[in-house]
Amino acid sequence: MGYVFDLRGVLSGQYLDWFVIGVATTLALTCVAWCLAMAMGIILTLIRMIPLPPLGWFVALYVEYHRNVPLLVQILIWYFGVPSLLPRPARQWINAHHGEFLLAAIALGLASAAYIAEDIRSGIRSIPKAQYEAARSIGFGYLGAMGYVVLPQAMRIAIPPLINQTLLLFKNTSLAMAIGVGELTYRTREVESYTFKTFEAFAVATVIYLLISFGIMALGSYSDRRLKLETR
Amino acid sequence: MLEILENNWLLFLVGQYPHGPIGGLTMTLFMAATALALCFPFAIALALARLSPYRWLRLPATAIVHTVRGLPLIMFIFWTYFVSPLVIGRAIGGVETLIIALVVYEAAYLSEIIRAGIEGLPAGQVEAAKSLGLRYWPTTFKVVLPQALHNMLPSMVSQFVSTIKETSLGYVISAHEVTFAASQVNNVLLTQPFEVYGILALTYFVLCFALTSLARFIERRTSSGRGGAPGVIVAA
Amino acid sequence: MIRFENVDKWFGPMQALTGVSGEVGRGEVKVLVGPSGSGKSTLIRTVTRLETIQGGRVLVDGTDIASRGVDINRLRQRVGFVFQAYNLFPHLSAIGNITLGLTKLRGMGKAEARERGLAELARVGLAEKADEMPGRLSGGQRQRVAIARSLAMDPQVMLFDEPTSALDPEMVGEVLAAMKQLAASGMTMICVTHEMGFAREVADEIWFMERGAVLERGKPAELTSTSAHSRLQAFLASTRHGGSAA
Numbered sequence: 001m002g003y004v005f006d007l008r009g010v011l012s013g014q015y016l017d018w019f020v021i022g023v024a025t026t027l028a029l030t031c032v033a034w035c036l037a038m039a040m041g042i043i044l045t046l047i048r049m050i051p052l053p054p055l056g057w058f059v060a061l062y063v064e065y066h067r068n069v070p071l072l073v074q075i076l077i078w079y080f081g082v083p084s085l086l087p088r089p090a091r092q093w094i095n096a097h098h099g100e101f102l103l104a105a106i107a108l109g110l111a112s113a114a115y116i117a118e119d120i121r122s123g124i125r126s127i128p129k130a131q132y133e134a135a136r137s138i139g140f141g142y143l144g145a146m147g148y149v150v151l152p153q154a155m156r157i158a159i160p161p162l163i164n165q166t167l168l169l170f171k172n173t174s175l176a177m178a179i180g181v182g183e184l185t186y187r188t189r190e191v192e193s194y195t196f197k198t199f200e201a202f203a204v205a206t207v208i209y210l211l212i213s214f215g216i217m218a219l220g221s222y223s224d225r226r227l228k229l230e231t232r
Numbered sequence: 233m234l235e236i237l238e239n240n241w242l243l244f245l246v247g248q249y250p251h252g253p254i255g256g257l258t259m260t261l262f263m264a265a266t267a268l269a270l271c272f273p274f275a276i277a278l279a280l281a282r283l284s285p286y287r288w289l290r291l292p293a294t295a296i297v298h299t300v301r302g303l304p305l306i307m308f309i310f311w312t313y314f315v316s317p318l319v320i321g322r323a324i325g326g327v328e329t330l331i332i333a334l335v336v337y338e339a340a341y342l343s344e345i346i347r348a349g350i351e352g353l354p355a356g357q358v359e360a361a362k363s364l365g366l367r368y369w370p371t372t373f374k375v376v377l378p379q380a381l382h383n384m385l386p387s388m389v390s391q392f393v394s395t396i397k398e399t400s401l402g403y404v405i406s407a408h409e410v411t412f413a414a415s416q417v418n419n420v421l422l423t424q425p426f427e428v429y430g431i432l433a434l435t436y437f438v439l440c441f442a443l444t445s446l447a448r449f450i451e452r453r454t455s456s457g458r459g460g461a462p463g464v465i466v467a468a
Numbered sequence: 469m470i471r472f473e474n475v476d477k478w479f480g481p482m483q484a485l486t487g488v489s490g491e492v493g494r495g496e497v498k499v500l501v502g503p504s505g506s507g508k509s510t511l512i513r514t515v516t517r518l519e520t521i522q523g524g525r526v527l528v529d530g531t532d533i534a535s536r537g538v539d540i541n542r543l544r545q546r547v548g549f550v551f552q553a554y555n556l557f558p559h560l561s562a563i564g565n566i567t568l569g570l571t572k573l574r575g576m577g578k579a580e581a582r583e584r585g586l587a588e589l590a591r592v593g594l595a596e597k598a599d600e601m602p603g604r605l606s607g608g609q610r611q612r613v614a615i616a617r618s619l620a621m622d623p624q625v626m627l628f629d630e631p632t633s634a635l636d637p638e639m640v641g642e643v644l645a646a647m648k649q650l651a652a653s654g655m656t657m658i659c660v661t662h663e664m665g666f667a668r669e670v671a672d673e674i675w676f677m678e679r680g681a682v683l684e685r686g687k688p689a690e691l692t693s694t695s696a697h698s699r700l701q702a703f704l705a706s707t708r709h710g711g712s713a714a
Binding site for chain 3: 130131133134135136137138139140141144148149152153156229
């Protein structure tokens with residue numbers, strides 16, 4: 001067909017720079033959203049431990065909303081919807097300071113937090129009650145039994161799923177292109193539309209995504225093997 | 233909010249039909265159902281290949297699954313969009329693009345569910361079938377898969393929910409589904425984005441939450457015979 | 469040392485203990501026998517408030533354990549409990565299981581706690597397994613680590629809840645030996661067990677329980693030889709553990 005696959009066109013000069021900026025933005029977005037997700041996930045877990053029904057309902061509603069509404073729609077609400085509710089000066093500040101990055105990070109982080117809270121909860125639930133009883137029998141109080149016996153075991157169980165959440169979060173940052181965040185997918189399309197080197201541009205992006213994903217997956221299976229405890 | 237809904241509910245439901253292509257929620261459901269149905273044979277093949285004793289079957293299947301898990305869906309959408317003209321000789325529309333990309337993407341994830349379902353069966357089932365003299369295919373299709381698929385029903389419903397949510401990416405490539413419809417409404421109204429996307433979110437929520445609850449209900453019914461969950465720790 | 473006064477315990481509509489009374493003196497070994505579901509385990513679990521009771525009182529050293537002033541966590545340090553399923557903490561090594569309470573509750577230094585832990589492990593014959601993870605130990609070894617874990621807290625009483633029931637037959641002996649040694653050292657013990665040989669040899673008194681009540685109590689020789697009670701005789705005939713263990 002006369003099409004010559006040639007990476008030089010997209011991996012030089014300003015196009016190379018665009019890719020580098022794209023990867024950096026993707027990683028930055030992943031990191032910011034991850035920190036927010038972890039913090040919020042732990043807060044949700046703690047709230048759920050308080051034996052007060054309305055708090056439990058709140059967490060349940062939070063989790064169900066974020067799991068049953070498409071992430072892209074959540075991003076659109078944060079980008080188009082939320083600023084329209086804010087006073088004008090706040091909106092201007094957002095527009096002047098690359099608000100799309102911040103709003104995308106909030107949307108991604110809050111959504112991921114719902115899954116993280118569920119992972120931590122099922123980690124805690126999978127520890128048999130007898131472990132808690134044994135700790136209490138030695139003389140530990142509620143906090144001591146949770147802190148020294150239940151949570152260390154629960155975290156071992158929860159870490160592999162949490163790493164999997166990190167992988168999903170990393171992949172989901174690509175959705176931020178829909179609101180103009182200059183991450184890897186967005187930059188790839190830019191390179192493509194400037195160079196018309198469609199396959200080269202997307203091949204580069206695909207390889208970058210795969211390399212980072214495989215790194216996270218390797219970490220996941222390493223932790224899975226490393227943290228597994230022999231029981232029984 | 234009610235006024236927006238009153239003026240645009242038809243657009244949310246079926247898109248511009250009958251004056252244009254079918255879209256809206258109808259198209260969302262159609263795409264999700266079609267993609268899941270089409271990917272099913274591929275998913276079973278991938279799962280069986282990954283469990284195969286032959287390396288030449290196992291390795292490529294494993295590579296495919298890991299590659300798909302490592303890439304964002306949007307990458308598959310773009311690849312489909314660019315590659316299919318080369319394959320079939322003409323450009324394809326947003327709906328077709330999205331369905332093809334979803335088939336590839338979901339096949340990998342569904343195959344993992346099927347594999348887990350097969351691995352979760354007691355080894356005695358295969359041994360019993362073998363000792364009756366059944367060969368591989370009858371063992372797989374008459375003994376293993378029917379049980380595995382039955383146990384997987386809740387996961388399949390969850391996978392349908394995931395697929396529904398993923399069709400929202402039609403927005404990016406202008407496939408006429410419900411998120412795209414909402415963005416059209418928003419472009420006309422301009423001043424009420426929170427309300428418009430709020431209606432959209434609520435629509436998805438009602439649909440997906442109903443299906444998620446159904447999945448949980450099925451799960452409780454199928455697992456009730458298998459003994460209770462481990463004790464839950466409560467504050468003392 | 470321990471007194472049960474008319475203890476009543478309900479699980480929902482089902483009564484698990486009905487007016488159980490009895491006393492365990494310092495240095496005494498009481499063995500609780502009876503069919504499963506007769507309330508033996510429930511009774512010893514009330515001593516450390518693993519089960520709350522609805523009627524009567526449980527006293528340890530003269531103090532009602534349900535009274536307001538009692539620091540239950542303090543009390544539990546003084547009353548060791550050994551579970552049927554060992555309940556070792558799988559994320560900690562054998563020695564780590566023992567030192568956890570010493571360092572976090574007693575405020576002992578790491579080196580001192582380790583020394584103490586090793587001494588306890590040596591007592592149950594497992595000093596060389598100190599740094600093994602529980603998953604790599606046999607059932608009998610795990611149960612002996614669990615005993616050492618309780619002993620490290622310097623308990624005044626040890627409660628055993630069917631400590632050999634989950635074990636393969638060839639491992640029962642090593643655990644019973646550790647328990648006999650403990651009894652010989654003068655420890656106050658309440659043991660729920662089906663090991664009648666152990667009961668005959670070590671018990672000061674056997675309590676026979678059925679349907680949440682102590683039907684009969686007496687010295688091992690009296691209870692097992694003379695036909696004291698038809699229910700007990702039927703029970704003894706049905707357990708074939710009589711001669712096991714060295």
